[in-house]
Amino acid sequence: MRSKFKWIFTLLVAFMMQFSFAQEKTVTGVVTDELGPVVGANVVVKGTTNATTTDFDGKYSIKAKSGDVLEISFLESKKSITVGAATNYNVELKQELKEVVITAYGIARETKKLAYATQKVQAKELMQAAPVNPVTALAGKVSGLNIITKNNGVNPSTSIILRGYKGITGDNSALIVIDGIIQSGTALNSLSPNDIESINVLKGASATALYGSQGRNGALIVTTKQGSKETGLSVEFNSSYTVEKIKYFPELQTTFGPGFNNEYDPYENTSWGPRFDGVPRRVGPILNDGSYQLLPYQAIPDNRKDFFVDGITKINTIALSGGDEKSTFYFSAQRSDVTGITPKDEYVKNNFRLNASRTSGKFKISTGVSFFNDKSNVAGDGGYQTRPLYWSIINTPANIPLTSYKDWRNNKFATPEGYFNEYYQNPYMLIDIARNRSTSNRLFSNVKFNYEFTKWFSAAYSLSGTFFNSYAKNTRDAVTYNPVLAPTRTDANTVASVAEGTSTNTRITSDLVLTFKRELFKDVKGTLILGNALYTYKENNLNVGGNDLFVPGLYNPSVRTGELTGGSSAFQERRVGNFADLTLDISTFLSLNGAYRLDRSSTLKDSYDFYTYGASLSMLDAIPSLKGDIMSFWKINGSYSKTGFAPSIGFINETYATPAGFPFGDIVGLAAPTNGASATFSPSFTKSYEFGTELGMFNNRLNIKANYFNTTTDNEFLTSSTSYASGLAALRLNSGSMESKGIELDVNGSIIKNDNFEWKLGVNLSKIKSEVLSLSDGADRLQTGLATSEVGIFAQVGESFPSLYGTAYTRDAEGHIMLNADGDPIVSSELKFLGNTTPDLIMGFNTSVRYKQFTLSAVADYKTGHKYYNNLVDALEFTGSTQHSASAGREPFVFPNSVYEYTPGVWSENTNITTSNGGFDFWTGTYNAIKENYVVDATTLKLREVALSYELPSKYLDKTFIKGVNLGFVARNIIMLRSAQNKYTDPEFTNDSQQVTGFGTQSQLPPTASYGFKLDVKF
């Protein structure tokens, strides 16, 4: 705009010179915009008080001289004309190109007027480090958004939590909407990241009021790329190659070797044996030919870590897009080939997409079709203890040359009989005999019609179907020991087994949106949206399995011994929502919005109907005088909403079941449900309000956004704990309430900006606290995540959610550890609060520096204020491989920070009483019983992404058909700074099925880092 004004100014000066003595005359004309004549537009002669407004036909009449500049304005639209010789000037006001965001049901709204927090992540920011999974690429980029990657591996699971938790036991994942269509949570993980034009994060329930029940947890509105009109054909090719490496392997003790009670045992997985001394010792059994392994008794550095290999990810994408004056199209095909850090783990993903549109007068039809297919083949839980593979790897004492046992079929010390470990089998064998294979397909198709009946009324209808099916087959090969080869081994044969299953689901959505736009009064523009949304979901699952398969190498339940296992399940859900949304724009500065939705859901049997409403207000430049060179704009916003929420499918049902084992021949039985359901249910409501402000400064080079929000959910659909004495292990009911509140702050700036050098920096911060206000009547604690009887994840009334509870030290008032008469710590009889497990502060740092053709960008995030319990370390205590188990040299010791009852009733600092034992008995007994020992500060600072790219100067491409080449180096997760206590893993890791973090297990692999390069070529 700046240059345009300069040009006008120049003209103005010229005209003034020429016509400075011109006579005043009456100038007339009609002001129109895209809706027709504009009523009430201001017409001002610049530099004077001479002004008028247009009448009902958009006509104006004003006195002016030749050379005067008329400024015509209406709302934000503005135009200037210079009066010349003529007396009639018709003016067409064009809407300024405004930044809009796509909100619920594809409704585009002007960013500056939004009264609730949203944040858009553009393709460029998302793609900078060449991710396989778009969800992981969101980490650190948006305030209020907590992206949890629950494991690594070839196809990791993620959770997307916006603004903390709303439900205590219900689903807390943000709604995923792709091109206006509600999709499953995993649909975004499987999307080709290259297809994404932008992801708009609607943070609060106000923003998603139109989605009603389904929008309670906020939403991610994903828009895929569309071709542009009149661009001809353009072809883009992207390729990336990254290598994943184990980065943070648990730090284990390397002082003591296998055995028990300080005595060496050649078969042991546990490291309670003598101190390493370098003297050769026999490892494993003496084979029937008399041979055995004689190895120096010393720790081999990284012997377990070296089991893992480099994972390779190759992604290739080709995209064709373009359009003529009436049509657009975008086509893409992507293939990702991933091999994991676990040898032989593989993952392949294919994505195809075609988006096309055609406009014919007032009618526009657009369609999107995409197909996703993936295949995964990974090591499953195995061995005769059916443990995760990682457990078998990490149960290798420090002196064992694990990588030498790769050839388990031929190396006589690696075969089932010859392998050293009596209790866990050779992991190289396990990866061959226990395989989990799965494949899934998703077909998405959508057609959308738009018709503009009049300038002020248009209708849009979209119909879409998503068809998903998956098939999984887990096979376990038999292991039979040859007793001749392994005379000392207890026979622990395992049989071959297979479990396979299919799952199909279908989602159909139908959305009708009618839009009415009119100027209602002078300076008041109204937009009314009426809509109807239909959603149906149907799912069928079928699984079968067989054990002790008797045809070697064939995994079919029909060659089983004994009974067929398996079952089937089916679920269905139907929802209908009708909604209305009214926006009033008063002049340029005030925008009011009200939304109301009435929902009906099949999952609320006897009270189908419930409502959601929201109201919001935003004020732009409320104090006009503040606007100037420093402040480009200033917005204040506030909103309130109340969202009705329906339970998940089958939540309200109570069913009897055939228990395990039944039928025994002709003896049949039905067991009463142990998970009960309350007799009546009503909708749950989430109330939320937020207010905030946004400042644009220094010509919008610095943007500051701040929001405060508060969300309270009452009458939750709670799977509550019960006294087991009630006959129920759990009860589903309407109860419980939780409050989440917090602040979000985003500061984005272009610190330096000129033709050759640009430096952008963004910092976002969220400070969020979720607190459990109540649970079911009479209960104050409820298990909400993984838990054993001694430690776990709970909701506790009055505590932040989720909370970690576990057995703890008994301490005196000063926090000293109290010892019993034998000098050992006393374990608390009840579980104690050990901290909350979600970060209360998340900060994201984004920066990019461009110098000429080079761009360096980086993303880091910092999460703090939470705790993590690692069950892996807890379990490793038993095996004597933790560092602290060797910290006192396996001798009795004076327990640190402890007090002893030297005289009855008087506790004083313990200076000389040692623990009852310093070896196995102490560490796996008393110490291991205190789960507080395995809880660490979960703070991390992660360098998530670093990317350096080089854009080939266009002068080199002038004479070629190539339009652009960009080459880059990328790195992901290369630095993770942790608290000193945490020597073991990424405190975000937990089991895939868990929506809350804080409880790590043997199922997660060590954290990794990835490095690679990418190439983008445009034709």
Next chain:
Amino acid sequence: MKILNKILIALFVVGFATSCSDDYFDVNDSQNSPVSSTPPLSLPVAQKYTVDVLQGGYNSMNTLGNLWSYSWAAGGDYVYFTDETLYLVTSGFRTGIYENAYVLPLRNYDVIEKNTDPKYTNYVAIAKIMKSFHFQYLVDAYGDVPYSEALQGAANTTPVFDDANAIYDDLIVQLSAAQDLIANADASALVPGSGNDVMLHGDMAMWSKFANTLKLRILLRQSEKAGLVSQADFDAAVNNGIGFLGAGENILCNPGYLNDTNKQNPFYAAFGKTVAGDPAANANATRATDYAISKLSVDPRRAFIYKNVGTGTTYAGIAQNNVGGPNSASLSGIGPGVLSSASQDGVIMLAAESLFLQAEAASKGYIVGDAESFYNAGVQASFDYLGAGSAAGYLTSYPFPNSTAVNLEAIIYQKWVALIGINGFESWIEYRRTGFPADLPVAPNQTNSTVIPVRLLYPTSEYAANPDNVPTQSSGDAFTSKVFWQN
């Protein structure tokens, strides 16, 4: 807002007039699971669950009981049963003994008991008897437990804890009521078939006898502490002519166990072999104690209660908490009289136990009969169950003392032997009541307690879900806070 609703509905009435009817939304009910049961369908499930919690797998009462009555230990090469033998008793310890009893057997018996259809009278009587059976054990393990407000499902998820003694009193009432139901059942009342009553196959007279025996056990349990029971209590409750379980009248349960996944006898599944015939997960870890092997050195039943070492003829045991001691291969496991096959019966109550109860009651004069005969018959019943042949020879070495001062010790010792591996939980309870066997070792190599625990602690789940009612406990209570009938 109501007007707006109407406008909205009117607006779309054309498109969705049919689709918005309630029928359209009526798709939430499960298409795969029934929503109710009948007593004939509930009873076999409840009875199978009784075996599961009582005698079944790793988490059963029997497993803990055998460890706390010093019959079993882990082999020196296994670190197993650590919390149990180190007496690390917390509210997180063995919570299944409490939780599973309520939600599995009791829940299903209760569903039967609440059925008001007169044709199910016999089923209701069985349910009452089995509820009493479980509640006695809950009281014996925990003292005060939820009873009067228990098992009300969604209607009351925070039941109060009732006084242990009062529960005991009501169990007698309930068992008598069950006997009355059986006696007065009219002709239309269904008698369970062998496919529905997998314990006694509809033998209602035997059910009544079992109920009488349970009453005897409840009364005797209180007989060692002064002032709890009197002769009048015995007369009113058990001296009713119904009699008690006698020789050959073992209360067993078998829903049709066979060697297949989830269908094995749960005790065998835990300590015997897998379906494929390999040692089960806990099989190699569970071994005889040195104490038991030595106590049974001249007892012909030793060869049936414990297994010979390897293929030899020797028997060996190990002290508890002896990690690094003799390995499992050199120790005796569970013997063939106790652990026989995947289809073996679950044991609810042995005839031997009933006979020993009668011996004690007769010895104390509570019932009519010759204590020595009951004692001899009890020992023979134990030999019979284990398949050990005639007890005549053994009884010459272990005759009934016929001396009030030591009768009880002899009876309880015999009960301890008879129940090894079968119902160790009863032996632990009887040890707490009588102090016999007097030389029963407290687990060595541990520093947590100088006595065998006297109770279990309420599970964590009660502290979480029912904090206003559950009594406060500390870990020391496991060794000091005795159940009301213990001296």
